[in-house]
Amino acid sequence: MMNNRNIVTYFGGVLFGFGLAYSGMTKQEIVLSFLRLDDLGLIFVIGGAAVITFLAINVVPRFMKQPILGGVFKPRINVLTRNTLIGAAIFGVGWGISGQCPGSAVASLGTGNWPVIIGIAFMYLGAYLRGRFIKG
């Protein structure tokens, strides 16, 4: 369990969780105010994170052959299928109902936002039903 890879993802996760809490994403009310178009700040959370990550994925590999601890640099490209869009639509409805998303829900456990435990339990149920009833 305590190999280098897991230690790195742990500390990267610490930054991820700190950033989610700092940006208010652990407050479902703030996410809902974005989706009601009252406060568009969430665009800067995704945008800021995506721009930094863009540099890591597209610029850093020009100066380094491979990741420092081994492995390969490979952008995250998936094939577009019907399920990509159907799933995104279903996720969007759940996002609009509750103001939760997977990362911010996990981070909410660290801000004392205990009701989100219910949300996470149901996320597990949803992920289970997807694996149980949908092929692929």
Place this chain on the structure above:
Amino acid sequence: MFPLGIEPYLIGGVIIGLGVSLIYILTGLHATQSSFFTTTLSWFSKLPHFQDKRNLEERDWRLALAIGVVTGAIIYTFTISPLGLWVTKVDLWRLALGGLLIGFGTRLSNGCTSGHGISGLASLSTTSLYAVITFMGFGIITAHLLELVWVV
């Protein structure tokens, strides 16, 4: 448009991006979030979907990532958070129903706000761009409809 200013959002987003980038530069892994639910279920379900080789390979580091996310939020809460502990007032049924759709939908779509929104867009994936437009659109429509019906 920005009643709370843009600074907390932008700074928080950059910190998230640094975390994702740190992991990518050191390991080549994409630190995305929603797969965590599928990979942890591999410890509890014998279904082939969860026992997939990739899930078994990824479940350790994804658990470490999730524990890190909780740790980072705890650090924020007990250091610079102006409010300290904070609890949502969103109804439990909304957290539950929303959670169910989020778990099902993100795993069907192979990504969420982090997988498609951050890592996918940063990879210039058109698949992720379409996914982001779709979940943003449905999220905005749903939030507006609920506001009309319940006046939250």
